[in-house]
Amino acid sequence: MTIFVDMDEVLADTYLAHLELYEEEFGIALDLAQCQGKEAWDCVPEEHAASMKQHAWQVGFFRDLKVIEGSREVMSELDKKYELYIASAAMQFPNSLKEKSDWLDQYFPFIPWQRRILCGHKYILKGDILIDDRAYNLENFDGRSLMYTSPHNVNTNGFERVNNWEEIANKLL
């Protein structure tokens, strides 16, 4: 059985990084509770949205992301039972490619380069399970789709949902 796991919002806390950078820039601490159902750039005054959208283009943004709680431990166990891949739609951000590779070397060294995928569309992936936070990746995947909960997708229905890595462990281990 083959599993593909997304990076941003599943292994790496991109959303939190947006809020932290926003606070550094504007001195305004956003509460995650205010952000439910919204993209990070929709939680801020309209005149700040463009700045929020620039974060992903900043050097170091993807290298410095915090690891989502429990992901390393559960991934390490999944790796023993499944053919486990990491699949990130990273090609949109060319500066992120090396940063993502380095980040994986640091936090997920047990996933070798042969099982790392930086791509665009994910419906070209052939396997059994996709864990992702984006409906547009999950809905076209030809297998079991697990939506990993992130502030931006809490109101999205129609997917089997996992709220944290403990729930993934309970379902798949």
Add this chain to the structure above:
Amino acid sequence: MTIFVDMDEVLADTYLAHLELYEEEFGIALDLAQCQGKEAWDCVPEEHAASMKQHAWQVGFFRDLKVIEGSREVMSELDKKYELYIASAAMQFPNSLKEKSDWLDQYFPFIPWQRRILCGHKYILKGDILIDDRAYNLENFDGRSLMYTSPHNVNTNGFERVNNWEEIANKLL
């Protein structure tokens, strides 16, 4: 119909770059005729092989590759008829990732980021046709495999072969 096209030795002339760098370093011009059936590092005296194998780790190596003759013209036509992807097993060389993205921006701007894949194993790709120079990629692909001729694979049998981009055009356009 979905087509995946490899980069090195199919779109980008990696083999030629090895020979050119070797000549710069050692002052010895290798003849492609001597290299038939061999990897580039097997065409040189054993004491030079390690140096040859280091090329792919040098900054700029993948950015400076020449485009394989005819590939741009035929890819541009394939793009009108197929869902056309570029799939390179680039994850082995983290420094190559941005260089490959930049190289594609220069020579294949009509393939957007959504249809660019930097990966390891290629048997996780779901599509109809894979054009690649490596038997280990082609033999596990679940579709039509086309072996693009490169000096290193001229003695490999068992695959449908294309010797140049004109032959790809004749088969697929």
